[in-house]
Amino acid sequence: MEGLIMRTTGSWYNVRSDEDGSMWQCRLRGKFKIILDQKKTTNPIAVGDRVVWETENELEKTGLITDILPRDNYIIRKSVHKKTAHSHILAANIQQAILIATLAYPRTSLGFVDRFLVTAESFDIPARIIFNKTDLLEEEGRAFLDELKRTYEPLGYPCLFTSTLTGEGIDEFHALLKDKISLLSGHSGVGKTSLVNTISPAFNLPTKEVSDFAEKGVHTTTFAEMFELEPNTFIIDAPGIKELGLVEMAKEELHHFFPEMSKRFGECKYYNCLHLNEPDCAILHAVEKGEIASSRYLSYLSMIEGDDNRR
Numbered sequence: 001m002e003g004l005i006m007r008t009t010g011s012w013y014n015v016r017s018d019e020d021g022s023m024w025q026c027r028l029r030g031k032f033k034i035i036l037d038q039k040k041t042t043n044p045i046a047v048g049d050r051v052v053w054e055t056e057n058e059l060e061k062t063g064l065i066t067d068i069l070p071r072d073n074y075i076i077r078k079s080v081h082k083k084t085a086h087s088h089i090l091a092a093n094i095q096q097a098i099l100i101a102t103l104a105y106p107r108t109s110l111g112f113v114d115r116f117l118v119t120a121e122s123f124d125i126p127a128r129i130i131f132n133k134t135d136l137l138e139e140e141g142r143a144f145l146d147e148l149k150r151t152y153e154p155l156g157y158p159c160l161f162t163s164t165l166t167g168e169g170i171d172e173f174h175a176l177l178k179d180k181i182s183l184l185s186g187h188s189g190v191g192k193t194s195l196v197n198t199i200s201p202a203f204n205l206p207t208k209e210v211s212d213f214a215e216k217g218v219h220t221t222t223f224a225e226m227f228e229l230e231p232n233t234f235i236i237d238a239p240g241i242k243e244l245g246l247v248e249m250a251k252e253e254l255h256h257f258f259p260e261m262s263k264r265f266g267e268c269k270y271y272n273c274l275h276l277n278e279p280d281c282a283i284l285h286a287v288e289k290g291e292i293a294s295s296r297y298l299s300y301l302s303m304i305e306g307d308d309n310r311r
Contacts, residue, residue, distance in 0.1 A: 001017060001018065001053055002018045002050060002051070002052055002053075002069070003015040003016055003018055003024070003026075004016045004018070004048075004049075004051075004226070005046065005048060005049040005050075005051060005092075006023070006047065006225065006226045006227075007047060007224070007225040007226065008043060008045065008046065008047055008224060011027055012025055012026070012027055013025075013026050013027070013045060013051075015051060015053055015063065015065070022061070024053070024055075024061050024062065024063045025060075025061060025063070026051075026053050026062065026063040026065050027064060027065065028045070028065050029064045029065065029066050041076075041087050041088065041089055042087070042088045043088055043089055044068075044089075045065065045068060046074065046089040046090065046091055046224070047092070047224040047225060047236050048091045048092040048093045048183075048226060048236060049068055049069075049071065049092045050068075050069040050093065051066075051067065051069065052065070052066050052068075053065045054066060071093055072092075072093045073092070073094065073123050073124065073125055074089050074090075074091065074092040074093070074094075074123065075089070075091055075094065075097060075119060075120060075123050075125060075183060076089050076090065076119070076123075077119065090185065090224065090236075090238050091224060091238065093181065094125060094181050094182065094183045095125075095126070095181045095182065096126045096127070096128060096176075096180055096181075096183070097116070097119075097120040097125045097126070097127045097128075097182075097183045097185065098127070098128045098130060098176075098182050098183065098184050098185070099113060099116045099127065099128070099129050099130065099185055099186055100132050100185070100186035100190045100191060100192045100195065101113055101129060101130065101132070101186055101187075102131065102132050102133045102186075102187075102189075102190045102191065103131065103133075103136075103137060103141055103144065103145065104133065104136050104137065104141070105133065105136055106188075106189045106190065108186065108190060110148075110296075110299060111302055112187070113129065114295075114296060114299035114300075114303075115299070115303065116185065117129075117152075117257075118249075118257045118258065118303065121257040121258075121259070122249055127157055128157060128158050128159070128160065128176065129152060129157055129159045129160070130159075130160045130161075130162055130169075130173065130195075131148070131160070131161050131162070132162045132163065132164075132190055132195065133162075134161045134162065134163045134166070134168055134169075135163040135166050135168075145161060151293045151295070151296070155259045155260055156259055160172055160173060160176070164191065164195060164198045170195075170198055170199060173195060173199065174199040177233055177235060178230075178233050179232050179233055180233065180234075181234045181235075181236070182234070183235075183236045183238060184196070184235055184238065185238045192237060193237065196227070196229075196237065199229070200227075200229050224236060224237065224238045225237050251274060252272065254300065254303055255300070258300060260291070260292050260296065261275070261283050261292070261300070264282045264283060264286065268280065268281050268282045268283065269281070275300070276301075276304070283297070
């Protein structure tokens with residue numbers, strides 16, 4: 001039988017049967033697990049994966065996963081626990097990646113935003129940015145939001161401003177999810193779960209307040225999980241991310257995943273230009289003239305330097 005991975009909890013996987021929509025608790029068949037463990041990922045099966053499985057105990061609704069069907073795509077980051085050799089798949093077979101960000105309580109750095117966008121770009125997944133908790137912003141903060149929108153939207157990253165308190169952008173948020181499989185990601189405390197609860201109160205997912213001591217989010221989502229909001233509309237709620245280390249990407253390739261840089265490909269004097277301090281560099285000239293946002297270029301430098309902890 002075939003099914004969809006809806007939730008992962010380490011060694012067990014919630015599989016929704018294609019046959020009747022019933023939910024089964026499945027684990028990996030022993031020999032198959034040995035093969036998968038040879039890959040350098042902490043989770044060889046991810047939410048969104050389509051799998052082949054067979055019944056183990058019909059009364060307890062448990063089964064065995066025997067194969068993973070080919071993926072359309074996936075999005076990945078370095079494992080926090082095994083940074084040097086392992087990576088973690090956030091989700092598979094997604095149609096859009098949505099980053100939930102906040103300018104305050106907690107603050108999402110532009111470096112983190114850009115890492116998310118580069119990761120999505122590298123796996124050819126359309127990305128959007130939602131700036132949440134706009135009710136906390138005063139005039140200066142709103143002006144900065146408008147500036148960010150002018151930076152990101154021309155690059156192909158639509159931006160939406162939302163607040164669960166005032167209702168700003170909630171209908172638009174609901175509409176952009178319709179008939180898609182969407183990954184929702186971001187730091188803990190940015191309000192991913194609250195946004196979902198607002199458009200689908202029946203889920204009543206647990207939330208926690210942001211810590212006053214450090215103004216950082218408290219983790220409420222422990223494992224990635226997929227929810228069906230309505231027929232053909234799925235969201236994947238990923239655990240809050242502290243870091244987003246890039247994987248499977250060489251320094252020489254990085255500029256390909258910045259749209260404002262990739263469109264200038266071939267304009268530099270040297271074909272292997274890294275856009276650091278080389279003479280006649282088209283990217284450096286564009287930064288100097290304000291055609292490339294300085295914040296984006298600083299993010300590029302951070303990634304080139306391999307600084308995975310930039311917040």
